[in-house]
Amino acid sequence: MNMIKLIIDGKPIEVPSDTTILKAAKTVGIDIPTLCYFELKDMNIENRPGGCRICVVEVKGRRNLAPACNTMVAEGMEVYTHNIRVLNARRTVLELILSDHPAECLTCAKSGNCELQSMAQQLGVRELPYQGEQSKYRKDTSPAIIRDVDKCIMCRRCEMMCNDVQTVGALSAVNRGFMAVVAPAFEMNLEKSPCTYCGQCVSVCPTGALTEVDHSRNVINALADPAKTVIVQTAPAVRAALGEEFGLAPGTLVTGKMVAALRRLGFDYVFDTDFAADLTIMEEGTELLDRLTRYLKGDKDVKLPILTSCCPGWVNFFEHNFPEMRDIPSTAKSPQQMFGPIAKEYFAKKLGIDRKNMIVVSIMPCLAKKYECQRDEFKVDGDPDVNFSLSTRELAHLIKASNIDFNSLPADDFDNPLGESTGASVIFGTTGGVIEAACRTAYELYTGKKLQKVDFTELRGLENVRHATIDFDGLPINIGIAHGLGNARKLLEDIRDGKSQFHAIEIMACPGGCIGGGGQPFHHGDSSVIKQRAAALYREDAGKPIRKSHENPFIIELYKEFLGKPCGEKSHHLLHTHYFDKSAGVFVEE
Amino acid sequence: MAKIKLSEKKIQELKDVCKTFNNDKGELINVLHKAQSLFGYLPAELQEIIAKELNCSVAHVYGVVTFYSYFTMLPKGKHPVSICLGTACYVRGAEKVLEEFKRQLKIQVGETTPDGKFSLSCLRCVGACGLAPVVLVGEKVYGRVAPDGVADIIAEYNT
Ligand code: SF4
Numbered sequence: 134m135n136m137i138k139l140i141i142d143g144k145p146i147e148v149p150s151d152t153t154i155l156k157a158a159k160t161v162g163i164d165i166p167t168l169c170y171f172e173l174k175d176m177n178i179e180n181r182p183g184g185c186r187i188c189v190v191e192v193k194g195r196r197n198l199a200p201a202c203n204t205m206v207a208e209g210m211e212v213y214t215h216n217i218r219v220l221n222a223r224r225t226v227l228e229l230i231l232s233d234h235p236a237e238c239l240t241c242a243k244s245g246n247c248e249l250q251s252m253a254q255q256l257g258v259r260e261l262p263y264q265g266e267q268s269k270y271r272k273d274t275s276p277a278i279i280r281d282v283d284k285c286i287m288c289r290r291c292e293m294m295c296n297d298v299q300t301v302g303a304l305s306a307v308n309r310g311f312m313a314v315v316a317p318a319f320e321m322n323l324e325k326s327p328c329t330y331c332g333q334c335v336s337v338c339p340t341g342a343l344t345e346v347d348h349s350r351n352v353i354n355a356l357a358d359p360a361k362t363v364i365v366q367t368a369p370a371v372r373a374a375l376g377e378e379f380g381l382a383p384g385t386l387v388t389g390k391m392v393a394a395l396r397r398l399g400f401d402y403v404f405d406t407d408f409a410a411d412l413t414i415m416e417e418g419t420e421l422l423d424r425l426t427r428y429l430k431g432d433k434d435v436k437l438p439i440l441t442s443c444c445p446g447w448v449n450f451f452e453h454n455f456p457e458m459r460d461i462p463s464t465a466k467s468p469q470q471m472f473g474p475i476a477k478e479y480f481a482k483k484l485g486i487d488r489k490n491m492i493v494v495s496i497m498p499c500l501a502k503k504y505e506c507q508r509d510e511f512k513v514d515g516d517p518d519v520n521f522s523l524s525t526r527e528l529a530h531l532i533k534a535s536n537i538d539f540n541s542l543p544a545d546d547f548d549n550p551l552g553e554s555t556g557a558s559v560i561f562g563t564t565g566g567v568i569e570a571a572c573r574t575a576y577e578l579y580t581g582k583k584l585q586k587v588d589f590t591e592l593r594g595l596e597n598v599r600h601a602t603i604d605f606d607g608l609p610i611n612i613g614i615a616h617g618l619g620n621a622r623k624l625l626e627d628i629r630d631g632k633s634q635f636h637a638i639e640i641m642a643c644p645g646g647c648i649g650g651g652g653q654p655f656h657h658g659d660s661s662v663i664k665q666r667a668a669a670l671y672r673e674d675a676g677k678p679i680r681k682s683h684e685n686p687f688i689i690e691l692y693k694e695f696l697g698k699p700c701g702e703k704s705h706h707l708l709h710t711h712y713f714d715k716s717a718g719v720f721v722e723e
Numbered sequence: 724m725a726k727i728k729l730s731e732k733k734i735q736e737l738k739d740v741c742k743t744f745n746n747d748k749g750e751l752i753n754v755l756h757k758a759q760s761l762f763g764y765l766p767a768e769l770q771e772i773i774a775k776e777l778n779c780s781v782a783h784v785y786g787v788v789t790f791y792s793y794f795t796m797l798p799k800g801k802h803p804v805s806i807c808l809g810t811a812c813y814v815r816g817a818e819k820v821l822e823e824f825k826r827q828l829k830i831q832v833g834e835t836t837p838d839g840k841f842s843l844s845c846l847r848c849v850g851a852c853g854l855a856p857v858v859l860v861g862e863k864v865y866g867r868v869a870p871d872g873v874a875d876i877i878a879e880y881n882t
């Protein structure tokens with residue numbers, strides 16, 4: 134790469150020729166404001182439409198101001214990032230954007246996290262000189278996501294996420310000029326589109342145009358109802374991110390404080406989705422071993438590779454895009470949905486209460502879980518196994534609204550029996566974790582030997598698609614891992630074309646896995662946040678006394694007392710599911 | 724959205740069009756042009772087929788269709804009536820003319836009469852401001868149209 138010399142705000146610098154002015158300026162500590170531009174470093178995610186023009190700078194010798202995010206450096210360039218011409222233009226650009234934006238900051242769900250709001254503050258806008266007609270569009274509420282496109286600034290980050298990263302293609306910019314919006318095909322509601330509810334569009338939207346459906350009120354009401362026993366389960370990735378909402382550094386583990394806060398909120402039992410993740414490993418691992426043994430015996434009908442099924446965003450994706458392959462994924466339910474029936478069919482009976490009087494709440498890094506818990510197959514006589522799913526962000530709001538000083542809380546422990554978990558379940562929250570957990574158990578069950586080393590570091594990392602071969606005592610097991618649905622699509626196309634060499638594949642819809650889920654605190658494009666959350670989960674795993682799912686004493690107890698054996702009749706009924714063909718946008722049962 | 728049924732033969736023609744462009748999504752605009760000249764308009768079903776053939780999302784196809792004003796999702800009438808609402812025409816009463824067309828044809832802008840004879844649309848300045856207000860029926864230009872001249876124009880095509 135040849136190097137280019139240029140001058141930015143009087144500072145001479147040298148950068149590779151394929152650098153934008155924006156990034157070149159960063160190297161000398163000049164932070165040019167941006168709005169539509171978005172990047173997740175090292176994860177191959179970038180949005181650079183050059184549309185908003187907030188980042189304009191003056192390039193000597195050019196008539197027009199140039200967008201810094203979208204203009205490459207050139208030899209001898211002289212750039213001014215904050216002279217009066219630039220400052221005036223930047224302010225006018227922002228004032229024009231604001232003139233077509235509802236001033237609803239007081240009640241907006243995104244307030245405090247909105248990049249448009251911060252930009253108005255950063256540039257010191259104190260009044261709105263342009264007043265004109267504002268575009269009006271209907272609000273679209275789906276089971277997980279609300280679109281309020283009156284707040285859309287057409288940065289098109291969501292479109293980039295949904296199309297380029299996830300390859301779902303639910304959203305596109307439609308119409309032109311003043312009428313332009315980002316919408317599904319034919320401006321139908323999101324619910325009618327192939328949307329997977331992965332929530333990645335929500336996690337990058339700079340404004341309140343895309344937000345999650347908020348179920349906090351339902352939970353507050355349930356907690357206030359003396360007739361209800363309200364229990365809560367918390368997903369692994371939540372404990373690695375919740376602290377960020379309270380000013381703690383990314384990667385701070387707040388497991389104990391989180392449990393304490395949930396108890397103060399009034400939950401009758403504070404349980405752990407990790408327990409259900411251990412259960413998932415028992416079921417999914419057994420299924421893998423069963424298919425593998427049959428395959429080794431020469432059974433031609435057996436479906437390999439087996440695909441993990443614990444991510445509902447991913448389940449939605451293959452139901453829409455690869456319905457003809459829906460007999461390949463494991464039939465094991467996600468941990469959230471395994472927890473539900475165990476709570477309502479096992480624990481409720483132990484307590485001697487009717488399942489209708491038990492409310493199960495889940496705290497998830499995920500928006501797809503909101504949709505998942507509303508699926509009909511996860512209800513008994515209309516009563517959902519999991520009643521409400523709150524995002525990590527919603528839990529943080531709930532804590533703040535309940536006079537709880539989170540940072541000063543002493544650590545507390547989960548309740549039993551559904552609160553005990555192993556290190557294997559903790560790493561479910563990051564890409565590669567589910568398959569590592571499965572390997573720990575499958576190895577020991579298959580070989581009958583104790584693992585010398587439980588850390589399968591070859592399965593860790595953030596590369597888009599990874600593969601590794603694990604030695605099952607002489608039997609090489611080929612493992613594939615993909616995070617982000619675009620990467621998953623590649624592995625699926627290989628399977629369809631008969632090119633796949635894998636025995637087992639783990640897929641997570643969100644880049645990074647659940648730690649980067651659509652319900653997590655906003656990372657605002659800082660990929661180091663996601664990396665630190667992953668590191669935190671591996672730390673928690675390393676510190677656990679038990680690190681293999683099949684050694685969880687309460688799991689052993691549960692099988693003995695209630696379930697029988699993994700993939701047995703009772704498990705099959707309570708812990709496994711089946712998938713649908715949604716390619717036509719309608720439910721057609723097999 | 725009302726479903727229309729495309730004939731197998733027409734669908735095959737459409738697929739052939741996609742093939743002549745190598746099923747390349749970069750050729751979407753050209754495919755849409757061809758498709759519109761083949762069908763007269765671009766209903767939802769047609770866009771779904773094109774998306775599938777070019778391996779891109781339906782939302783993207785719809786995005787392109789709605790971005791360019793020469794693409795239409797509605798079948799045009801045999802005699803498409805267009806009323807200029809550019810500044811000059813507007814100032815000289817084009818809106819009243821439009822209202823009169825709506826009233827007499829009993830349709831809204833963007834619709835077609837049940838007998839398929841007339842459809843109604845609006846245009847921006849067509850460059851004949853000296854004749855404002857301007858009405859187009861098919862290729863034919865009518866200048867200085869007043870609301871009471873609307874009935875005569877319609878009658879011309881109603882024989
Ligand atoms: S939730 Fe995921 S699939 Fe749905 S529109 Fe957003 S990015 Fe696309």
Ligand code: SF4
Pocket residue numbers: 284285286287288289290291292315334337338339340342343
């Ligand atoms: S909905 Fe949000 S992310 Fe999408 S274009 Fe609008 S402002 Fe940008």
Ligand code: SF4
Pocket residue numbers: 330331443444445446447498499500501502641642643646647648649650651652
């Ligand atoms: S990766 Fe995790 S957060 Fe994302 S959709 Fe799947 S389960 Fe939800």
Ligand code: FES
Pocket residue numbers: 166167168169170182183184185186187188189200201202203
């Ligand atoms: S941030 Fe550069 S154009 Fe929007």
Ligand code: FES
Pocket residue numbers: 807808809810811812813847848849850851852853855856857
């Ligand atoms: S405004 Fe109607 S022709 Fe120019």
